[in-house]
Amino acid sequence: MSPEGLPYRPCAGFMLVNREGLVFVGQRIDPSAHGFWQMPQGGIDKGEDVRDAALRELQEEIGVAAHLVEVIAQGSRPFLYDLPPELLGKVWKGKYRGQExxxxxxxxxxxxxxxxxxxxxxxxxxEWRWIEPALLPELIVPFKRAVYEELVAEFAPLI
Incomplete structure (x- = not known):
């Protein structure tokens, strides 16, 4: 099947900011993304609310329970990205072309x-650290960079 015929994997992510307005990023252990940093994110379970999924990912990936987070905003729309050709068919058991x-x-x-x-x-x-929001796009794997640029543009005024 061509990539265009594959669906996008439903995903929820969280831009977590501290009291100083800095954003949490973690350095991925995954060999295909080693050396790159990203915000917590992951798949949405069937029937799961997207907000619940985002808060669950915070708990699962970085141990931050929902009561330690004040949700400020949800993105204005889903953000899509396509996997690069070298990863198509290799991640997520080849079921998806990218993520929504x-x-x-x-x-x-x-x-x-x-x-x-x-x-x-x-x-x-x-590894993890707090960074300035403007630095996010340069730290993420290149095929997700446009999503991070859009997120920074949308969320920065609210931080």
Whole structure:
């Protein structure tokens, strides 16, 4: 099947900002994305609410429980990206051409000690840090860069 005939994988993501207006990023352990940093995100389970999925991903990937997050906004629309040809058929068992991502912006109400990269088994990230929102697009894998540029443009005024 051609990539155009494949669906997009439903995904939810979270731009988590601290009290100083900096954004959480984690460095991926995944060999295909090693050296790149991203915000928490992952698949939406069948029948799952997108907001619930985004908050679940925060808990699963970085150990941040929902009560430690004040949701500020949901993205104005789903953001799409296509996988590059070298990854098509290799990730997600070849079922998807890319992702349809539903993004949320939220304020982190906890302390850095509340972030636990070991919360997920196996861990998704090997390192994390807080960064200026404008730096996000240059840290993400190139095929997701346009999504991150749009997210920064939409969410930055709300941070």
């Amino acid at each position: 991502q539903h993004w949320f912006l939220g304020r982190f109400l906890g302390e850095d000690a509340d972030i636990d990269l070991e919360a997920h088994d196996p861990p998704e990230f090997n």
